[in-house]
Amino acid sequence: MTQVIERTEAVKLRVMENAQWNKPVYETNGLNLWYGTSHALKNIDLTIHEKEVTAIIGPSGCGKSTYLKTLNRMVELAGNVSISGNVTFQGDNILDRSMPVEMLRSKVGMVFQKPNPFPKSIYENVAFGPKIHGIKNRAILDQVVENSLKKAALWDEVKDRLHENAYGLSGGQQQRLCIARALAVEPEVILMDEPTSALDPVSTNKVEELIKEIKNDVTIVIVTHNMQQAARISDRTAFFLNGEVIEYDRTSTIFNEPADQLTYDYINGRFG
């Protein structure tokens, strides 16, 4: 009887905890992906929750970037890709292509490992997306540019040089500009593929602070090789190995009491 009560309490606790989880943005079920005959993603089940930071960790070649690029269908650009399973974004299956890819990408921004500003002014980099979306009014564009640069913690550093070429910025500033550019179109999600691996520690810290700040407005999925970074900034962590998800849980659980020995060994630097 005591055991039954204990189990019931445990279930109640779990239900209460689940009720506090933010609602799903992406749901991935039974996702398999092949590059030619090479099986890169194996039966992936993952739910990405709204306004959380989800970190994807794992050794080189385990499929982290492939999974990230599946979320905005960039992975298809590789050409020799075949996919099975389901990935829904806000309830729509994105793999059956019923949602136009342009619509998906207008809601899902991406920031890459190497900062990739356009060869334009700082202002034009940020205004680029809103202009494509039809905003022509200068006063509105000015406001969007200012707000986005403020959110990206870059405004104070660039407000007096908005019309200078973005290539004149430091690497860390360029990466924050790329984040401002992504934010300017008010995306639902930003995918980040090792966004700080090319940055010095001070710039890395600025980008991490910025990620913690913007998750109030936007869902973030970040691939990182830096486990301390995953522990510092993410709410949930998925550990990938050889194309499989070995474990996915709250970041504190993954780092402090992982359920799988492989996760424990990876976190503790025993391989990878």
Ligand SMILES: Nc1ncnc2c1ncn2[C@@H]1O[C@H](COP(=O)(O)OP(=O)(O)OP(=O)(O)O)[C@@H](O)[C@H]1O
């Ligand atoms: N365009 C491609 N064509 C063929 N194979 C690919 C392609 N892109 C990735 N792969 C292979 O798919 C597997 C997963 O690669 P992926 O880049 O997703 O791994 P990763 O975990 O992000 O690695 P890293 O941490 O080194 O960036 C690897 O074996 C890789 O060689």
